[in-house]
Amino acid sequence: MFRIAKLHPLIVVSPKPWSPIDWLIRLRHPHFRPPAPRYEQQQGIDVYAPHFFSLPGILKQFDSVFMAIGSYATVRRLKRDFQFNLIDAHFGYPDGHAASLLARWFKRPLVVTLRGNEQVYVKHTKIRSKLITGLNKASKVVTVADALKKLAIQHGVNKTKLLTISNGVDSNCFYPIDTTEARKHLNLPLDAQILISVGRICEGKGFHFVIAAVAALCITYPHLHYLIIGQANGMDNNEKELRQLVSELQLEQQIHFLGLVAADQLKWALSAADLFVLATRREGWANVFLEAMACGLPVITTDVGGNAEVVNKPELGTIVPFGDHAALCKAIEEGLNKNWGRNAIRAYAEENSWDSRIQLLSDVFQQVIKQNTTCN
Numbered sequence: 001m002f003r004i005a006k007l008h009p010l011i012v013v014s015p016k017p018w019s020p021i022d023w024l025i026r027l028r029h030p031h032f033r034p035p036a037p038r039y040e041q042q043q044g045i046d047v048y049a050p051h052f053f054s055l056p057g058i059l060k061q062f063d064s065v066f067m068a069i070g071s072y073a074t075v076r077r078l079k080r081d082f083q084f085n086l087i088d089a090h091f092g093y094p095d096g097h098a099a100s101l102l103a104r105w106f107k108r109p110l111v112v113t114l115r116g117n118e119q120v121y122v123k124h125t126k127i128r129s130k131l132i133t134g135l136n137k138a139s140k141v142v143t144v145a146d147a148l149k150k151l152a153i154q155h156g157v158n159k160t161k162l163l164t165i166s167n168g169v170d171s172n173c174f175y176p177i178d179t180t181e182a183r184k185h186l187n188l189p190l191d192a193q194i195l196i197s198v199g200r201i202c203e204g205k206g207f208h209f210v211i212a213a214v215a216a217l218c219i220t221y222p223h224l225h226y227l228i229i230g231q232a233n234g235m236d237n238n239e240k241e242l243r244q245l246v247s248e249l250q251l252e253q254q255i256h257f258l259g260l261v262a263a264d265q266l267k268w269a270l271s272a273a274d275l276f277v278l279a280t281r282r283e284g285w286a287n288v289f290l291e292a293m294a295c296g297l298p299v300i301t302t303d304v305g306g307n308a309e310v311v312n313k314p315e316l317g318t319i320v321p322f323g324d325h326a327a328l329c330k331a332i333e334e335g336l337n338k339n340w341g342r343n344a345i346r347a348y349a350e351e352n353s354w355d356s357r358i359q360l361l362s363d364v365f366q367q368v369i370k371q372n373t374t375c376n
Contacts (some may be wrong), residue, residue, distance in 0.1 A: 016050070063344075112138045118152070170353070176296040198288045214255065228256065298313065
């Protein structure tokens with residue numbers, strides 16, 4: 001967002017789900033749908049957050065319509081004051097379908113970027129139809145991984161409007177720090193073998209698989225430690241279950257829950273580790289892999305989504321089958337004993353900088369705007 005804003009005037013509309021029972025749910029889940037300002041500025045960019053009606057956990061097939069209706073007044077005002085000539089939506093559902101309705105109502109072209117949640121929504125018949133309808137209404141559909149492009153084609157999206165522009169990394173923000181210095185900074189043992197995962201704390205990220213692997217490996221590697229970084233929010237937050245698992249396995253001294261870490265501080269934890277491990281259930285193109293690689297870390301992850309497109313050669317890490325405990329343990333053990341070319345891993349990340357990605361995306365926007373102007 002901030003990088004595109006350097007090339008094009010930009011205003012963000014980020015609709016927030018709301019229902020009259022949200023406050024009741026927050027009594028049990030304090031981080032559920034945290035209140036957000038209706039308007040704020042982020043790094044000089046105007047961000048509007050209109051609310052839309054969404055019942056937690058049910059009737060999800062109506063979320064996109066309610067999102068579009070809830071955003072209508074804000075977008076109408078922006079059309080008058082800002083005179084935008086393109087709508088750019090991220091995630092196929094509910095955002096993409098909602099944006100397709102707004103694009104029709106305000107007669108503006110649409111670009112939708114698929115980022116990975118589409119792998120879930122195509123399994124739901126009532127949602128899938130809206131997802132695909134929205135994508136086929138778009139002028140262009142960008143996917144962050146070829147796996148998502150294939151998924152869209154498989155479900156009937158016109159392949160002529162699809163192209164892949166993967167995520168990038170800011171190598172000025174993510175870079176290696178001396179391992180000893182990083183471990184001292186975080187009060188971690190200097191002689192330990194350290195694994196790290198970064199992601200939202202939920203079942204789908206597979207932290208429990210890595211914890212189980214640590215339990216199996218700590219007999220051979222008694223100084224093995226595991227850092228878990230991420231925010232525990234939403235109704236699918238499973239931090240309580242993870243901590244209970246750690247307690248049952250008596251790993252309290254080896255598993256470290258570090259909570260949410262700011263992007264500009266994440267390099268310290270990444271540089272303190274030996275391996276980045278994410279046993280995730282699904283991904284599009286995980287930015288965090290490139291962020292880890294920019295700090296010189298090899299990556300061990302699962303064969304889902306676009307993971308193998310990021311970790312695309314043995315010199316960068318290892319891909320294992322999702323849910324395969326033995327394969328995960330073997331990959332971690334081999335990774336701890338392998339002499340990785342960390343400078344080459346860092347160089348690969350630098351080749352995948354945001355600068356090249358943003359220019360490609362800018363070219364897509366300009367092409368769509370030009371075509372729309374010509375047609376009108």
